[in-house]
Amino acid sequence: MTQSVVVQVGQCGNQIGCCFWDLALREHAAVNQKGIYDEAISSFFRNVDTRVVGDGGSISKGKICSLKARAVLIDMEEGVVNEILQGPLRDVFDTKQLITDISGSGNNWAVGHRVFGSLYQDQILEKLRKSAEHCDCLQCFFIIHSMGGGTGSGLGTFLLKMLEDEFPEVYRFVTSIYPSVEYHLYPLFLIASLLMFFPQKSLFDIISKIDLMVNSGKLGTTVKPKSLVTSSSGALKTRHKKPFDAMNNIVANLLLNLTSSARFEGSLNMDLNEISMNLVPFPQLHYLVSSLTPLYTLTDVNIPPRRLDQMFSDAFSKDHQLLRADPKHSLYLACALMVRGNVQISDVRRNIERLKPSLQFVSWNQEGWKTSLCSIPPVGHSHSLLALANNTCVKPTFMELKERFMRLYKKKAHLHHYLQVEGMEESCFTEAVSSLSALIQEYNQLDATKNMPVQDLPRLSIAM
Structure with missing residues (x-):
């Protein structure tokens, strides 16, 4: 059985991570009602013997073992981590696997990357190695962070480089939240096995759609008083949201579906490494567009199950994308469908064939589909679907990011905050812009091949 380690960096990373662990625990509790430590639980949790050995060699009575998350928590402000340690999940995290400071990174990428990266490099490496030693077969690292602020962005990208150097054979799944305005582009181009990025504006759009569904009255249903699906109504409920x-x-639910094959049995489970192997044909083009359906999995709404075919249609619709993009009007390099619940492989194949005519794949990967069937659905639902696509529709997001960056950079706005940090040079910004421009050009090159005969297709200039 393989195991994975979750690394939570900064305020956003730790808050999303905490939500993920809460949901995962409740899923395992619903399936494993006897509370037996089995292979499914061991994929993301380890069993720790908490008995104390006395001076005479005797072992204390009482609680024998404790379930600990395979996680490393890092934040240069101790507030969020302290809140977690005082909350309902305080016993889930190993206090030896935490790294905190009190000063914070001052919302400055350079401080997080250059200052705290160097200061805490040895400690971080020690925690990562310890986490790896606790695994029988380490499969991948999940890194959760935000590209806003200083710790999540700066120290988070420093961490990615460390993982690349110290664990080159272990896959790195990166989940990044992007703010509305961003000044530092360098982190986009660090080598990751794959990267799922979620602009805050896109997440806000999804929340607004869900609120509209709930408040419009079209559903004809009521809000569940005690939902087991979302953390807002479960163990982590607080007085004020x-x-x-x-x-x-939303992001925690996506990670829950992404890791379901590693945590539960299924007739066609997908190894996490298979996702990268099948969805990333070129190392630079490792940015995935995701959609999660049914959307009400994310809310506390009691809605009867929709038709199975509708679930597959929703996954490819513009309204269900967790990025402001419409993949149907762009070019697919590959696509993975991760289905949970009582769904047959024949249902998946039938829907793929039904949707194929409306989707355009690159000429050299017309059958670029990867499918996964996990028998355990999300708590309270009959089935769900997570679609991950490598699609050129991400290009407008990068173009907008570059445009916003250049508006600031041309005026040298806020630049002195970064350059006053030792080791930070303006060349970091120019190199980042150059890399981003090259990435956009690669997507332009791919888009230019749409509707082009195979014999006329140019060779891609992407560096291997």
Whole structure:
């Protein structure tokens, strides 16, 4: 059995991670009602013997073992981590696997990357190695962070480089939240096995759609009083919901579906490494567009199950994408469908054949589909679907990011905050812009091949 380690960096990374662990625990509790430590639980949790050996060699009575998340928590402000350690999940995290400071990175990528990266490099490496040693077969690292602020962005990207150097054979699944305005582009181009990025505006759009569904009255249903699906109504319920709780919950639910094959049995489970192997044909083009359906999996709405075919149609519709994009009007390099619940492979194949005519794949990968069937659905639902696509529709997001960056950079706005940090040079910004321009050009080159005869297709200039 393989295991994975989750690395949570910064305020956003730790809040999303905490939500993920809460949901995962409740899923395992619903399936494994006897509380037996089995292979499914061991994929993301380890069993720790908490008995104390006395001076005479005797072992204390009482609680014998404790379930600990395979996680490393990092934040240069101790507030969020302290809140977690005082909350309902305090016993889930190993206090030896935490790294905190009190000063914070001051919302400055350069401070997080250059200052705290160097300062905490040895400690971080020690925690990562310890986590790896606790695994029988380490499959991948899940890195959760935000590209806003200083710790999640700066220290988070420093961490990615460390993982690349120290664990080159272990896959790195990166989940990044992007703010509305961003000044540092360098982190986009660090080598990752695959990267799922979620602009805050896109997450806000999803929340607004869900609120509209709930408040429009079209559903003809009521809000569940005690939902087991979302953390906002479960073990982590607080008196006042925080502004980003709903957004964090979307990402946590996506990670829950992404890891379901590793945590539960299925007739056609997908190894996590297979996702990268099948969806990333070129190392630079590792940015995935994701959609999760049914959308009400993310809310506390009691809705009867929709038709199975509708679930597959929704996964490819513009309204269900967790990025402001319409993949149907762009070019697919590959696509993975991760289905949960009582769904047959014949249902999946039938829907793929039904949807194929409306989707355009690159000429050299017309059958670029990867499918996964996990028998355990999300708690409270009969089935769900996570679609991951490598699609050129991400290009407008990069173009907008570059445009916003250049508006600031041309005026040298806020630049001194970065350059006053030792080791930070302006060349970092120019190199980042050059890399981003090259990435956009690669997507332009791919888009230019649409509707082009195979014999006329140019060779891609992507460096291997």
